[in-house]
Amino acid sequence: MSLGVNFIYGIMKVINWAMGEFFMVGAYVQYLLIVLFLGVRYWYIGVFIAALSTFFLGAFVQKILIKPMFIGIIEEKTEYATIVTIALAILFRNLAILIGGPYIYTPPDYAPPTHIGPLPLSGNNFIAFIGTIVILAFFFYFLKKTWIGKAFQAVSQNRTGVLTAGIDVLKFDTIAFGIGTALAGAGGALLAPVLLVYPLCGVIPTVRGFEIIVIGGLGSIPGVFIAGLSLGIAESLGAAFINPSFIDIYGFGLLMLILLIKPYGLFGKPERSV
């Protein structure tokens, strides 16, 4: 989830506040697929289709709303991007309520509860964990090895260099946005049985995602992992020593602390202003 937001920011320097809603769309698509067509055994196909559908949704949104930012029509970029993506989030949320109703849908479990050694583990969490690893592995293979992956890295490192190489940057922005949303969609599909499917199911992951991104530093892919770890530690430490019920607050506290010291996050790169 935070990988998706960071990937988009790396390429286009835009924060997508509606990421949670793509997560939710992914969850809904997955739920419908399993209940209507696939059945629980082929859940992985569902995840793939959910990712695909959020890819096209993301690409479509990028084309009409975000692309004009890069053709110079829009001047105050950050303000525009923030307001538009927030409005988008509300739009999707309420559409979901309209279509799916405010109810909570529980997709059947992907796998029966198993346990590793003494640890009892619900099937879904296990699947979700494995699924995330697979997606991440695929994403990194794609980024490091394939042509398009390398081109994406290039775009985030030197936009002029990409232009001279004859790569159509604007097309890549659309694809990048699509991939970012697809990552969120896949996350939604994977965690559907864990977080259940309802209009606001995207909110919690968004909160988590943003915490990790800001701590890790905007635009840096390695930052995501270290931040995820440090967040986990901060929360467990806080829960153990201070008060377990304030678990969320430690995440935010850490976030504000880091922003105070390094206003660009641990690994973020400051943009030179003058």
Next chain:
Amino acid sequence: MISAMLKVEQVTSGYVEGIDILTDVSLEIGDGMITGMIGPNGAGKSTLLKVIFAFLNPRQGKILFEGQEIQNYLPSQLKWMGMSYVPQGFSIFPQLTVEDNLLLGAWIFRRNKKLLEQRLKEVYEFFPLLRERRKEKATYLSGGFLRMLCIGKEIITKPKLLLIDEPSEGLAPKIVKEIYNFLLKVKEQGTTIFLVDQNIMKALEVSDYMYLLEMGQIKQRGPKEEFEEHIREIIRDSLISR
């Protein structure tokens, strides 16, 4: 007159509306030659290259590449038509390896594996030093190496016309000499070069035809010999131009 590969006719352009960095500039780049352009900084040399390679659309005037009007084309289209551009500074990707940088330079024929292998081999012959360090990340290379990589990345597509902006900027004299020898070798392979440079001495050595651009207008033009004798006077005149 040798057929001109690139013609620029009465181009006026600038970044900010109302400020024209180039006013009514016309020039030709002869086939198979190195055409140099010198002039004090801020005269608009880099802006001209950006206009030719469609980073910037001109307010007026036309640009003809092999007789075809290209001023409203996209950089990616120009690349297909066989034009490459080495911009000022570094147009490479620091976190990628040398080889990846070169491969990305050949983005337009990435599907044609055979041609790709062959062109990569050619660039390595051209810049043997790059082959040794091809697996290293570009960020660890020195200035001279990076410049070679920038040029390598653009000539891998064997362009008909190569635009180069300030190749010697920020490099030690010894390496500067090597860079200009490479330019001569690129010319021998049949690529026409349009060289924009602050380094007047080096540009004179290497170019066949010269232009002097000052405050957005062509002040003088002519074959190299004409420029060579009284270059020092040209500079002093431009310093105290009466």
Next chain:
Amino acid sequence: MVKVKLTYLVSTLFLLIALVLPIFLTDYWIYALTITYYYVVMAVTWNLLGGYTGQFSLSHHTFAVIGSYTSALLIIQTGMPLWTGMLSSWIFNAIISVLLGILCLRMRGIYLALTTWAFAEIVKTYIRMDFEFTGGDRGLKTALFFKTINPLPYYYLFLGFAVLTIIVIALIMHSRIGYYLRAIRNDEVAAQTMGVNIVRWKVFAFMAASVFASIAGTLYGHFTGLISPVSGEFYEMALIIIFVVIGGMRSQAGPVVGAVSVRFLAEILKKWPEVRMVILAAVVILIMRFFNGGIMEFVRRVVQRAKRGERREPVSAYERKE
């Protein structure tokens, strides 16, 4: 100048209507209008921060929540009289807003939004979790301001406060401070080289907006009689942004017009809350993308065209001059 007289005329007219209105309205609509005035204050003050000074803060609603909770808790825990409770909560809020303002000084754009968002989430989560003290999700009963539940006195209280806020903000914007804030939004570095002490004025904008928000929050708390963490939700912040964007971001009347019209629309569509939100969100997107000025820009163009005839099509804030 003609323009100034026009705005005085129109605003006094609206004020008269607002004063007379309650006589014709049912209690329900009076209640609804009072809430609207609360949102007018929130929109106008956020416009000072997010619109004029370019400090895109996402914790504006949080200061209202802190305002309402601090004063309620002070009164319940220490039994102090209503006024001292409210007053001390405002002072407490001013201090917090100055601290947060200093914290956000060096940040720009996205990072400022993220930090303020984090601050909002911290406050909301704290209130929800620490239920022995704050009553958590059950909410907290608060002392009523006028000891009656009839909305009429509150109507005039909120109307008065809204008018006061609009006037104060307008005074600020017309004074030299207004020039500093707009200069900071346009180009901080240039403003600094022109002698503007950007540190002082950025923190000032933050504090001013937040104090007003906290006052509004306290009044709201003592009006509804029950406050809950729901008002700390991100949804509330989004609502304020919707009011300002639809009304017209960088204009004085924009947020007021935006808040009133959107609240009115919301009341009509009371029965289908989701449809209402979908329409509002869609309208915001359309306005941002194609026609950035909101209602006030539209009004300004119509007035300009009427006054000057077809002299020149004024360019809205975002479209580039072709």
Next chain:
Amino acid sequence: MNSERHPLLTIENLVKDFGGLRAVNNVSLNLTEGEIHGLIGPNGSGKTTMINLVTGIYKIDHGAIYFFGNRIDGLQPNIIAGKGIMRTFQISRVFKDMTVLENMMVPALSQKQSMAEARKRSEELLEFALLTRLKDEPAKNLSGGQNMLLQIVRGFMNKDLRLYLLDEPFAGVHQVIKGVILRTIKKMNEEKGITFMVVSHELTTIQYLCHQISVLHRGEMIAQGTMEAVANDPQVIDAYLGG
């Protein structure tokens, strides 16, 4: 006034590094009151960096800057502006959404001048710079040249203006506007004794306008003196040859 003893501006072996690259290397320079000083040099020679150092936007690594004998390096830009040192930017940074008149008012108001007085002086200066008809136009609707003129004239609103640093005031500006800019600088220098430091590539204009010239090359001061002396200095020619 203690300005007689101390020169207006003294810069002593100034150094500024940007991550390994030494942009300004041990530069010293003195400006006497009432002088128009030209600062020239090929690209990337550190001219703009010098202005940013004097006006406090960049912090200096070492060396010192004195204004009338007291140190100003390390002060915030707005404090330096208050002392009477203003500057313009290569790409003119006007307040886009504010009208031309409002742009003019900002520096005056930040010096605690009353609104009425600031408005009156703004109108006078706009009159002088032939910008009055654009008074109520938002700055973003102005042409590049007009914006540069506005940016320059705005600096004169600072009542105790003593030193004005102009960064490429003529680059690509239309002839008519360039004439107005030159006239304004000459008038302000002669009538109000304001000292100028002008950074530019346009050597003809520099020669016409400036009494003294300094030449920077790769962050070092390589020549100082009148235009004729500097132009015949072999080192300067080599610098321009790209040595």
